[in-house]
Amino acid sequence: MDDRDWLILKTLYEKKNITKTAQTLYTAQPTLTKRIQQMEREFNVTLVQRGTRGVQFTPEGEYLAKCADEMLDRLQQIKEHALNLNQEVMGTLRLGVSNYISKHKLPRLLKLFRERFPHVDFKVSTGWSRDVFQLVYNQDVHVGIVRGDYQWPDAKKLLFQEGICVASQNPIDLQDLPSHPRIEYEMDALMKSIIDNWWSRTFAHPPLIGMEVDKGDTCKEMVIHGLGYGILSSALIEHHPDLHRIEVTNDRGEPIVRDTWMFYHHTTLETKLVHEFVKFVESIDFTKDL
Numbered sequence: 001m002d003d004r005d006w007l008i009l010k011t012l013y014e015k016k017n018i019t020k021t022a023q024t025l026y027t028a029q030p031t032l033t034k035r036i037q038q039m040e041r042e043f044n045v046t047l048v049q050r051g052t053r054g055v056q057f058t059p060e061g062e063y064l065a066k067c068a069d070e071m072l073d074r075l076q077q078i079k080e081h082a083l084n085l086n087q088e089v090m091g092t093l094r095l096g097v098s099n100y101i102s103k104h105k106l107p108r109l110l111k112l113f114r115e116r117f118p119h120v121d122f123k124v125s126t127g128w129s130r131d132v133f134q135l136v137y138n139q140d141v142h143v144g145i146v147r148g149d150y151q152w153p154d155a156k157k158l159l160f161q162e163g164i165c166v167a168s169q170n171p172i173d174l175q176d177l178p179s180h181p182r183i184e185y186e187m188d189a190l191m192k193s194i195i196d197n198w199w200s201r202t203f204a205h206p207p208l209i210g211m212e213v214d215k216g217d218t219c220k221e222m223v224i225h226g227l228g229y230g231i232l233s234s235a236l237i238e239h240h241p242d243l244h245r246i247e248v249t250n251d252r253g254e255p256i257v258r259d260t261w262m263f264y265h266h267t268t269l270e271t272k273l274v275h276e277f278v279k280f281v282e283s284i285d286f287t288k289d290l
Helices: 003-015 018-024 029-043 059-084 099-104 106-116 129-137 174-179 189-202 216-224 266-270 272-282
Strands: 048-051 054-057 091-098 120-127 143-147 155-168 181-185 208-213 230-233 244-247 257-264
Touching (some): 003 018, 003 059, 018 029, 029 059, 091 129, 099 106, 099 120, 099 143, 106 120, 120 129, 129 189, 143 272, 155 189, 155 216, 155 272, 181 230, 216 230
Parallel strands (some): 091 120, 181 208
Antiparallel strands (some): 143 257, 155 230
16 A cells, blocks of 8 residues: 555545545546555455445444554655755645734745745645644644644744734723724634633623624724724734724733744654754744744
8 A cells, every 4th residue: 555545545534425535635536446445455354335324434444544644644754754864955844823824924934945945845734723733732744833822842932922902993992992892803712811801800891792703804904994993913903003002911011912932843853854944933033024
């Protein structure tokens, strides 16, 4: 079996459907069926049984499917190690990056890195910081960039800090905030906890939610057009000096800041590509260079 066979088993186990697996892997259904039959002949077992609800894995098939992740990871490690023997920095860098960073910081960061190392490719996974944390923890990616303070047991680097503020088109007195319409948006759990705790310490009444949107960028645009106020990271509105801001502070009157971290495992630095990327990111001033 080669890496394509293990990928077929892994995907089929997730999809439980031949047609969906073929679509995911961009292959013809007859070709996929033939590969499964070849695997069954190689191991002399029946891997799957077709039914009205898709395919069902036999005990033998389920065992091999569960081995697929391990085999694919091992193959990836072998490829990376082989590339690492070369003096040139090359290969595929696997990154996990929070949504905000992927949109506002990552494109230029990768552009600058590729200018230095032109033979590098990237595989980028994006999502909420908690999901990125799991990706790097499980070593599904080489490096993770997350916003917020997570209990990370291995190597890390603080990249930058940002404040949190109440943003509005026109000035608002802080004490009057509960009577003004707030634009709510989806955010990660740590950011929501910070905002909720600040609100409950500051006001005796819940916020007046005037609108719910999908993300912080959308909230910012609504604020710019005077449709309400938003509680946003300062980095998100740094290029909009015309917006009125009220800094969110703790009970000692100090600004509440949100950290952005780079997480990785020390062992991954043995790969030349990862070592060079970590060193490169550490040299970047995220408040000026990006």
